Amino acid sequence: MVEGNNLREDNILDQVVDILDSSVGSLTNANKLANTFASNGIKTSDKIVKTYIGHLVDAFLIEEAKRYNVKGRKYIGSPLKYYYTDIGLRNARLNFRQQEPTHIMENIIYNELVIRGYNVDVGVVEKYYMDENGKQKRTQLEIDFVCNLGSSRYYIQSTYSLPDEEKIKQEMGSLDRIDDSFKKMIIVADNIKPWHNKKGYLIMNVMDFLLTDNNLES
Secondary structure, three states, X not given: OOOOOOOOOHHHHHHXXXXXXXXXXXXXXXXXXXXXXXXXXXOOOHHHHHHHHHHHHHOOOEEEEEEEEOOOOEEEEEEEEEEEOOHHHHHHHOOOOOOOHHHHHHHHHHHHHHHOOOEEEEEEEEEEEEOOOOOEEEEEEEEEEEEEEOXXXXXXXXXXXXXXXXXXXXXXXXXXXXXXXXXXEEEEOOOOOOEEOOOOOEEEXXXXXXXXXXXXXX
């Protein structure tokens, strides 16, 4: 990839890769990465960083997931999310350090959805609330995956565990603010059998999801 694109600043490319390795499933943009380099005394630009990320996408090492405003029905620009097409390459690059099970599971689910032919975005819904001064505030809640295939759509949350009601409430918070009738799912690492809660959300173990091709239609 370096030779094919006549890249000169190989040290910048190496560090871009290392940062993306460590931020799988996190919102990232080229300007933020360029500022990170600058704070460490490394001069580069957001244009160079964006170009290098583009080369990594073109080489099929990573995939880009865009952010989609579900209610506004429009795409949001930066920041984006990046997932490794082969999580084993990511782990090897880090010498098998930083084995965050939550982020790795999210990456694996993303890859499985892409393999099944879905167009996968990161969903965003807005939440309005009153602060301690009685002023209305707005925040954004994330839906891990908005999956589209033809006329079908699914909303999926990836969470390593649902240990208590507070965590369940947190994961359902963004799903609860979607007012269409498309199916909603929460995928967990907990050893559970698939079940539907009172709101109709399917809660499923990640291994069941990976080993059953048609579980989104169940």
